[in-house]
Structures are given as structure tokens and as C-alpha cells.
Amino acid sequence: MSEWILDLINRNKYAEVRNMLIEMNVVDIAQIVEEIDKDKLLILFRILPKEMAAGVFSYIPSELQEFIVESITDKEIKNIIDTLFLDDAVDFLEEMPANVVKRVLRNTDPETRKLINQFLNYPEDSVGSIMTIEFVDLKKEMTVREAIQHVKETGVDKETIDNCYVLDNNRILEGVISIRKLILSDDNEKLEDIMETDIKSANTHDHREVLVSLFKKYDLLSLPVTDNEYRLVGIVTVDDVVDIMDQEATEDFQLMAAMQPSEKEYLKTGVLELAKNRIFWLLILMISATFTGNIISKYDDALQAVVILASFIPMIMDTGGNSGSQSSTMIIRGLALGEIQPNDILKVIWKELRVSILVGIVLSSVNFLRLLVLVKVDTFIALTVSITLMLTVIVAKLVGGTLPLAAKKVKLDPAIMASPLITTIVDAVALLLYFRFATILLGI
């Protein structure tokens, strides 16, 4: 399909192209737009109906948005911005250089300009920065018939009319009514008798995480956003919340792998920026790993005496690190999904203790037998390694299970208490235990 259209474009058959495009989804058109030459791009953009052009515009990468805005007339800019949903317009402007923003704002009417400026000022991760203002507002004295009439007259520009909002004269939110309920209700019924008054809402200054938990808990399609006086100022729709969910999960993945989080796509991020995001934690962890090294040098006599001890260090360290990161991952994810609360710490400790004893027994038994039967080392050495392994697994799982909860308690992001940090701690503990048992059991 898309090759076909690309071919028509290359042969300049724009009438046919237009006929095909108007039947298509704007997301698919945006994908085609990304693939064609820049000189054809503007033509393509101009043959689309106004509404569709704005839709396509909101789905293309910001480099292309910038190119288009720089190539079209002021009047065309005004057309696009007026047709875009406000949240899409704001998203677009946030990525543009200052001179483009200036030119765009100069070409929008004062009302829109004021709104855009207000939106650009909401804190980056706030609900206000995500909401849109295209919603339908009704009055509670209206009948269902009047309400539907009002929706018909004003609904065309609204991003979602699945829910309509009932406001009083001061724009205070009094109720919500779904379009479904309107359709299914008797024409003469008053809104105040059928509207929902147990309203879930967010404040413009709430952190956007609030949205994720509300939408998931109540299976919402949209949510009203109010200011501090409970006046309705916008709505958030579920498609934006889906994007936030992805971003929050990505942030956790990055933190857990010891990186500074970034919302930029990997392939679109420069080498310098990638290196910068990664180097800070690598440095910290490298320097803290030298403490582990210090423990080894303190026991260099023991090592010199029984040099085979050194060969079990990687296995003990890796198994400890893996055991700990299993536990921390479960807890960090459980906290992110709201399945675990910081107050569950005792339950977590009790659970991890039992799991780690079970896991520890299996691992150290397998290891003990392997050392005796296959590697044929001295029994006391096998014992030293296996007891250390057992205790390391227990310590690792307890540390891995509790550190993320402790972080949450002191309002840190639990995801930074992930494998790399826990590995570093567990390494040190494991080596201390190892040499302690070695000196006792092997008498060195």
C-alpha cells in the first residue's frame, strides 16, 4: 500500500494520491511522509484536507515539523495551530527552537497564544503539561435533549466527547456524564438526575504518575483536571496516559541498569549524550568496587597460602549479585505497580528469608557436590565455598528486598536501589564472609 502511494508521488500523480490518502489513517500517512523526499513532502502536506494535515502534523518527528513550519506561509502556520488540539500544539512547540516558537506564536490569535504560554509554563512532569482543553461542558439544569444538542453544536472540535462535564456558573466541576449515558437516557431527563457525582479528578500541579494509577484503578478513558479552586481547566485522555506508562517503565529500566534516565529514543540520541548518561554511575560503582578489592588485598596472605581460593571469587560474587537483583527487581516492580507498599517491609523480609534459605540450600549443595566430585578439592575448601555461597544468597536477597523499600520510605526512587548498587554491597559482604570462613576452616 505505502509503496504504491510512494510510486504515485514520484510520478507526480497527486490527484490520485489525494484520493487514496483521504481514506487512510493519519498515523499511516505520517509514516509515508517520513519516507518521501523533502520537496515532495510540502506538496503532499498541502493536498491534504486541513483537519487531516493537522492530524498528520502531530504524528511526524519534530525535525520534519520544523522543516514544514520553516517552509510554509504564516497563514498556513495559523491554520495548522488553530486546527491542532492544544496539547499537540504544546508538545510540538516544546521541541522547537526559539525562533520557530516566536514565529508560530506571532501567527496565532491572542486567546490561543495565552493558553499555549500558560501550558508551556506547567512543570515538566505535571498533569497540567499533559492535559488538553478540548472538552464539552454542560449545565446540570439541561435536559438530555438540550445536552445532546449542545454536544452536536460544539463537539466537533473536542478531543474526546466520551465524557461530558457538568459545571456550575463559576466553572466548578459538579458532575460527569458519559456520552453513552446521554444516548441511552430519556430525552426529557435532567442532567442533575443522571450525572455521576463521585468524580475522579486530578489537579494541574499533581505529578503525572497520579494519572497512571487513577486510569488503571478505575479503567478510565478520560479524567477531568481542576485548578486549586476545583474549577475545570482541562482533561487528560487515556492515549496520553499510555505514553506516560511507557516512559515511566523506561525510566525504571534505565535507573535499574545504572543510567541517568532519558526520554529520547536510543537511535536518535547522540554518542556524547549516551556516554554522559552512562558514565556517572559507572564511575561511582567502579570506585566503590575498589573497597571489595581492598578486602582481597587485606587477605593476600590467605590467598598466597591457598591460591585456589581466588578461583571461586567470581562464582560467589556473580551468584550473590544475581540473587540480590532478582529480589530487588521484584520489589521495585511491585512498588511501581502499587502491589507492594513501604509498610510491607516485614512481610518482604520474612518472605525473602525463607526463599533465600531454600534457594541457598539448593545452590550450595549442588556446588558442594560439584567441588568434591568433579573438581576434587579438599573437603574444607568445598565447605568454605559452599557455606559462603549459602550466606551470600541470604544476605543478597535480604539486601535486595529491603533497600528499594527503604529508598521509597525516604522518598527516593526505589529503582536506583537496583542490581548494580546491590551487587557492589553484596560483593563486599560475600568476600568478608569468604575469607572469614577460610581462615577458620582452613586455619590460615
Next chain:
Amino acid sequence: MSEWILDLINRNKYAEVRNMLIEMNVVDIAQIVEEIDKDKLLILFRILPKEMAAGVFSYIPSELQEFIVESITDKEIKNIIDTLFLDDAVDFLEEMPANVVKRVLRNTDPETRKLINQFLNYPEDSVGSIMTIEFVDLKKEMTVREAIQHVKETGVDKETIDNCYVLDNNRILEGVISIRKLILSDDNEKLEDIMETDIKSANTHDHREVLVSLFKKYDLLSLPVTDNEYRLVGIVTVDDVVDIMDQEATEDFQLMAAMQPSEKEYLKTGVLELAKNRIFWLLILMISATFTGNIISKYDDALQAVVILASFIPMIMDTGGNSGSQSSTMIIRGLALGEIQPNDILKVIWKELRVSILVGIVLSSVNFLRLLVLVKVDTFIALTVSITLMLTVIVAKLVGGTLPLAAKKVKLDPAIMASPLITTIVDAVALLLYFRFATILLGI
């Protein structure tokens, strides 16, 4: 609020309780139901209007569902099942023991029973197992007025009427029309002239992952599901897709921390099951870590000669592991979000090579200076450690960046190529490099 209701329940003031509950959201009621004594629970459940009772039922944990079903009459069971949306009924039955399922199915009418059985038979992760059958179907010859009339007559039981589906006489899907479009269109317009014909849909046997990418790409609220003959058999709504997104991300987190994935909440999973999910990979990785140990024992002469070499092993291993898991995390997440394709492998290698050289230079320079100035070791030892570190970072980032892509190519889940596995590989490479440079530079 909820304490207030709990207090009223304890004082047996059920008329007041009922008045408060009917104003509330079923999700909040479900939370209250979880907190009250079992003997009050049934009373509470019975004073709710039928629709709300079914709604609350679909939001409570399966232990409580089982208790309720075992305590109520056959007629009440029939009432609940008939009122539940089909997908919620199926979700509920999937968690029940066989005798409960039998009793429930005996008390539903043959039509519903057949449907439920069919749904229970869809493969676990298929689109069919998630969809529901409550949708509105229209004919293309209808006018808007007739369509709205049809929605009014049949829409009450439908899970979503945001989108209505236009079917031909063989139930083949011909078009989609949003309720919004219906409301905003002229009453006399024919559906075939205003319906969307560029329809996004899924097949009952598609993997549920398909839903996530379709819903995200096209910002959908619902999606039609068809059988192999393109007949409409159900729809999937965005709230279910949001749950799938969480489950897929959780699965990646678990795989990446070397665990067998499980959808069960941590606090609700038994100790034995948790241990079982964790032990398999720990065993595999423990045994592969012994290869690393073998490398060390092969060089025990070198170690015996320069025992301080042992003390740098943890730092080199940890830094290598962390560098590799940074890269693998970025790639695994990029693949999951569709931002990176397996064919991008050359771009990834080129990017990781440059990033790793930058990162490696910084880390090994810091390390070199620290060893010379603070630890005051011999220059050749500092050189051995720093060169090894530099090369380890490069190897780690290349392995971490490419293994997930290779996994994807051979249709494995990229998430299993995560830190623990990469750490094990990188450990071995790092130690080989380390002892090689030591023998060359230190002449041992």
C-alpha cells in the same frame, strides 16, 4: 469516607450504607468489600443493585469471588454471570477450582455457557482470550437516525459504545463508526457514506502483544477482533490493553533479572513458587561462572607471583558487567517499544563502539591515576589494570548491544539476553584479557 461506611456496616445500618454505596464507584466499593468481615460481606453484596453487584464482583480478588459464589444461591449466581461482561466472567472462571466452574456453568443459560467455553479455549496469550463480545453492530444501509435508535435499544449491555461496527449479512466487518461521529452527523446521512473503512483489527489467534502496538500506534480506545473469515467476533477495549502493557513490562523486568516470569503479585506468591522461579537461572549462571574460575586457576602461578592482581578482579568484573547491562537494557527496551529493529544491528554496533571508547577512556584514566597516586602501585600493574578495563568496557558494550538483537533475530525474547548472562560472558573475556596483559606487561 471508607471508615465511615465500615462503621455504619458494623452498626448494621444497611439502609444508610446502601444510599451511600449507590453513589460510589464500584472500584471503591470493591476496596471496602475487601476490608469487611465475611459475614457482613454477603449482606453488603446483596443490598447492592444487580448491575453494581456484578461490577463490584469483577473487581474483588478471586479468593473473595470464590467465597461469594460458594455462599449464594444458584439463582444469584445466574444473576451475576448474566450481568457480568463476558470477558470479566471468563477472567473470574479461569481462577476458580473445577467444582465452582461446574456449578457456575450449570447455572448459566446454554448460549452463555457455549460462549464461555469457547473463550476458555483460546490460547492463554491470544487476542481471543482478552476480547469481549459486548459491542454494537449496525448495517451500512442504516441512516444515522436509525443507527442511534438501534444503539439506544441495544446499547445498555455493551461494554463500550464509543465505536460501533458495521457488518454485512455474513457478519463480515465492513466499517467502523464512532458514537461521536454518529452524534455529530446529520440524521439522514447513510452510514456507508460516513463510516471509516480503513479499519484496524486483530485476529482472535494473534498474540496479545499485537494489541499493545496497535493501540499505541493509533491511539485507539477499542479494536475489533475478527476470525479467519474476517467476521467480527469481539472487541478489545483500551483498559485491558493497559493491563497487558503492565504485564509485558513486568515480564521483561523478570526475565532481565534472570527469573522465570510470573503474572502473580509478589505478596500473593508462595515461597516455594518464588524459589522455583528464581533457582533455574541461578543454577545455570552459577555453573557458567565456574568457567571464569577455571581461567583464574589456570593463571594461579601469575597470581602467586603478583598476589595484588587478585584484588582488582572484582572492580574489573563489576565495571564490565555494569557497562554491558547498560547497553543491553537500552536495546531490549528499544526493541520492546518498537524504536529499534533487528536490522539496526550495524547502527547499534557503531554507536556502542563510539560510546564505549569514550566511556572506557574516562573510566580507565580515572582508574590509572587513582592506582598511581592513591594506591601507589607499580606503573606496569596500573597499566595492566587500566588497559584491561578499557577493553572490557568496549567488549561489554558491544556484547550487551548485539546479543539482544541476535536473540530477536532468532525469535527468542531479547529480555533473556540481559545483565546476568552478559555479565557471565563479559567476566570470562575480562579475565582472559587481564591475565594476558599481566603476563606480557609484568613478564610473569
